Amino acid sequence: MPAMLYRLLALFHWRPRALAVKRALSCVNDAKRVVDVGCGPAWLARVARSCDLDYLGVDPSVRRAKGIERGQVEPGDAESVIGQLHRLDIVVLNGVAHHLPNQTLAALLNAAEACKALVICDHRSEPQNHSVCRTLQRLDRGQYIRPRSFFETLAGWTLIRMEPFEICVLGLPVWSYFTAIYQPTGAPRD
């Protein structure tokens, strides 16, 4: 999707997603940094700061690294970020999992098991979704929109909370989303 169109549609979908991710981040104790994989314009940096967390955003569309308040935005993708993950990181995939094939997603999630928590906010493909939503999902550049059930069991991760929600425009449920928060299986529960 061209960046301008994404920014325009974000007038509708950004705030509900940001609030849902913020709720998820607030559930994690003792984390130090948000690693925003596929950060796009890095709007999540502000949410991270509001939760008193440092920030690293990586995205293949970022041309050059830049420092921001309490963080950094860098060129990179779901595979290249693996070497940068630390124990006190919360790895966030916000609107990005549907761009990642299973193998890439699995490699990232496997590496992220060394971190504090994982937050995924994304589309969910379900037969009961509104027809407008299903049409938009078909047109989306991300080819891997998955059902919510896929995210209920991720190898190596314990699901702490799954929050499905709809983003409505003029009363129509245009985007069917979920936010899920996980801890590595075996980690002491927060």
Ligand SMILES: C[S@@+](CC[C@H](N)C(=O)[O-])C[C@H]1O[C@@H](n2cnc3c(N)ncnc32)[C@H](O)[C@@H]1O
């Ligand atoms: C729908 S946008 C979401 C951007 C941002 N997370 C947000 O919520 O505003 C999807 C983003 O995923 C990025 N992306 C696509 N393939 C990726 C990959 N293999 N690794 C990391 N990011 C990727 C795109 O460049 C794009 O910025």
